[in-house]
Amino acid sequence: MKTYGIIAKFDDPSALLHAAEEVRDAGFKNFDCHSPFPVHGLDDAMGLKRSRLGYVIGVCGLIGALFGFGLQTWVHLSEYPMNIGGKPFFAYPAYVIITFELMVLFSAFGAVFGMMYFNKIPRLHHPLFYSEKFCSVTSDAFYVSIESADPKYDERKVEDFLKNIGGKEIEVIKDENEK
Amino acid sequence: MSEVVLKSRAQKNSEELLLGDQTFTTITNDISGVPEQEKAPIQWKLAFALALSLLSVFVGALGYLIWEGTGIWGVNAPIGWGWAIINFVWWVGIGHAGTLISAILHLFRQNWRNSINRFAETMTLFAVICALIFPGIHIGRIWVAYWFFPLPNQMAMWPNFRSPLIWDFFAVFTYFTVSLLFWYTGLIPDLATLRDRAKTKLRKRIYGFFALGWRGGNRQWQHYELAYLVLAGISTPLVLSVHSVVSSDFATSVIPGWHTTIFPPYFVAGAIYSGFGMVMTLAVAARSLYNLKHIITISHLDKMAQIMLLTGSIVGYSYAMEFFISWYSGNPYESYAFINRALGPYWWAYWTMIFCNVILPQFFWFKRFRTHVPFLFIASILVNIGMWFERFVIVVISLHRDYMPSAWAMYSPTIWDIAIYLGTFGIFFTGFLLFLRFLPMASIAEVKLVLPESNPHHGDH
Structure with a gap:
């Protein structure tokens, strides 16, 4: 052995x-x-050395924010422009909330799965x-x-x-x- | 400040937070002893039977709702938002205390949270599940609930991202997912403890599977601690955003009584207030049932009551400020909406709210009441009754008298409103009781950090 x-x-x-x-x-x-x-x-x-996990989380958060903002812009400007109450299509202040939420969501996944990657888990045996x-x-x-x-x-x-x-x-x- | 003073303070702190002579071994034994019990205590079984009965009430009422539609509820014109939205806001608010305890108090290094955070996080998970049910079912045709999601589809149909209702969906959905990840990350080392103590092969396999092969090596702890810290860091603005967004559902409309800028902070404070009420109710019950009074101590209850005093007072201030602004605005509709709350046909709802949310927490100025367990238990239930009535006041009283007296109406719930509301308690308590039975209700690893011996420099001075 x-x-x-x-x-x-x-x-x-x-x-x-x-x-x-x-x-x-x-x-x-x-x-x-x-x-x-x-x-x-x-x-x-x-x-x-310091854990490099922070960079992974940062990148994930950035991707989440760009995705969130991009999705809303694309939907309202190009995919299906809806005129609702005369609100502008590119109403970027209104996009802030979902951009923020998706940034948090992606960072959280980055934190947990990044931690698992660096820790080499799951490894049950x-x-x-x-x-x-x-x-x-x-x-x-x-x-x-x-x-x-x-x-x-x-x-x-x-x-x-x-x-x-x-x-x-x-x-x-x-x-x-x-x- | 001299080292000696600092040290004696740290000592005193840990003595209050962990009673008796505790060691790493006794903490492990006491906390993991609960899910390792061969048989559940009789009180647990009775509570579980009750929870399952309520769950079946929920299933029945939900089935009838899907069959018949939302016409079975008491909603009418102009009160188009009834108990469904009240219950949604109430449950999601309760969830907030869990994240406050686990994330914000972690960032502030308040180690008294270590005994109650697991408990509170679990409460958050089930409370948010109960909350998410209501937007799902209130649309009537629940088979198209996936229309909430921004999914490309053959109808070329997208949600309107400029609407607070869709912000709300994203906020609560993210909140649930992040809370779940946070809760599970915190559980990993404890699951490893249960795996290593397991007596039967089945338990070892199941706990072992979820423990992911945790070995407690510092090369693991290093990344783990950073991940946990970052999760706490991002959960903090997240939790503040969730109830702010919920309040935008109301605040962005032009209904007198809803259209106010004070809503976001006022909703967040109220959410934390009600959440601590629920943590208190559950903690008082669980610590006496499982004999964990040395781990969830009087000092913990005292500190929670102090937070309830603070948030309850913020809520009281907000009520007063709403009244002041409605007078100061000079807008007759706005003034009427608020006078109607206090003196109109629903005066009893308003004054129940004032009693439970403004007057009751003032007792917590006195240590006597903060450390009196039966008083705390009753007060914590009244807090949640008060917060439910707050949402009733906001939703129903603001809607029932529209601009035109011809559109005025009264609102009363039907048996189905009540059955679904009671049914969500079945979901909540079924989940929570299963958690108590199979998982450690306090964080085994983190409670040890309260012991002075956990500091490698302990005894150096």
């Missing part, structure tokens, strides 16, 4: 934060810190789920995982390293699906 990586448990958010700094400074790239809730400051401690203990990470446990895909990965050394920085219940995760 192929090895996915090694996980180690830490006591609390502050231990996890310090561990993240150690792992980052040791030069690992393919690692993650798991917690039941977002821990403030972990992005810097892990050396993560993951080697980490083979660990019985890892389940508690969604309740009260804090874990660091270092993947075997990391160029600096060496099972022995990583185990010792995690032990040294205060990790407990160290476990090697095998990917049971891959032979």
Whole structure:
């Protein structure tokens, strides 16, 4: 069976934060810190770059706004001009509301589906789920995982390293699906 | 301010918001314990039976409406908008508190919202579903309800985008979709918690499917938190736009009593007021039924009552300002419309509204009333009665006396108006009770953030 990586448990958010700094400074790239809730400051401690999701949402919002304004203009000017109460066909102040609503709608889809894209979910199956203990990470446990895909990965050394920085219940995760 | 003072304040805050010795483990156990109950409590079953009965009333009344047409309602000329529009505005208004709690209070970093946001967001979803039903059915021929959508069709028929009625359709539809996305995004980490605690394979599969494979890694939290923040950011102007657009349905017409510029802010304040009333009613009931008084605490109820005091007072100010402007305008039709509200044949509706929306919230100046649970429960129901009458006053009283006395009429609902209105409670409570049974009613991940231990720098000082 192929090895996915090694996980180690830490006591609390502050231990996890310090561990993240150690792992980052040791030069690992393919690692993650798991917690039941977002821990403030972990992005810097892990050396993560700012999320690019904001740009995706911005572009989606812009497309939504252009689509909304364009749809109304096209319908009232070219597709089916309706004279209602003598109102002008290109009544752009009246188009603001639907333009705004569609901007919000498209940005919301961008936010949620963009988040899923960057997070690589839905992915219902993951080697980490083979660990019985890892389940508690969604309740009260804090874990660091270092993947075997990391160029600096060496099972022995990583185990010792995690032990040294205060990790407990160290476990090697095998990917049971891959032979 | 010194660090010590700040710290003790944070400590005190979290002590009020989570009673007893709470840890990450107890929070998980307490909140996920509710959907994990083997059997629902008897009160839940009774409530569910009642909700299903009301739902069947709705189905029956809806069937007759589709068969027979809107002639079965009490609407007439000149009162062409009756209970359908009143109920639509009432339900969509109730929804607003959910978004206020989940989005606006999130942006202001008010962490007391963390215990009640899930609850309130769910209420929003079902309230907006109830609201959306009314525009759908009031057109009479509901099989052509898709004409609302701007769909290219062989009749070359398009909606008039310069009309507030179509703005309203877009606003409420967007509001529902965004609320659903926001609610589901918030649920993902909690669904993962329920998946990891599941005892049976079926539960694990179902919760696992909806949890999308969440692993709680910071590489996931990073994007997740940004997405959540942006959703909160865009929901904030959205929620303010929704009831403003609803108010434009009235304000852009030339009916005395409707044609006023104060409507958008006044409608938004009223919406939040009624929504908090509904959150309060549901929260008081659920926290005692499921013994979660340490997670939804007296302090939460107190803070909600303060928001009701604020929004209720804005509503009261708006009522006074409407009266002032109707006199100041010098327009006889405008003045008459308002005098007729207070002293005309529907005076009882007007004064019910004044009592529930203006006088009642003034009790919330006093902490004694804000923390008295039975008082809050009764007051929260009266708030929603008052807000229903506000819409009755606006819709019916403004229409029933037209410019010409020859066009005056009185309005009374028929049994079918009442049956459909009661029926929407069936939809609302069926949905809400199923939510209580199968999903965590408070956000497991976010409630933990209220604990001082969740801060990695806790204990550094």
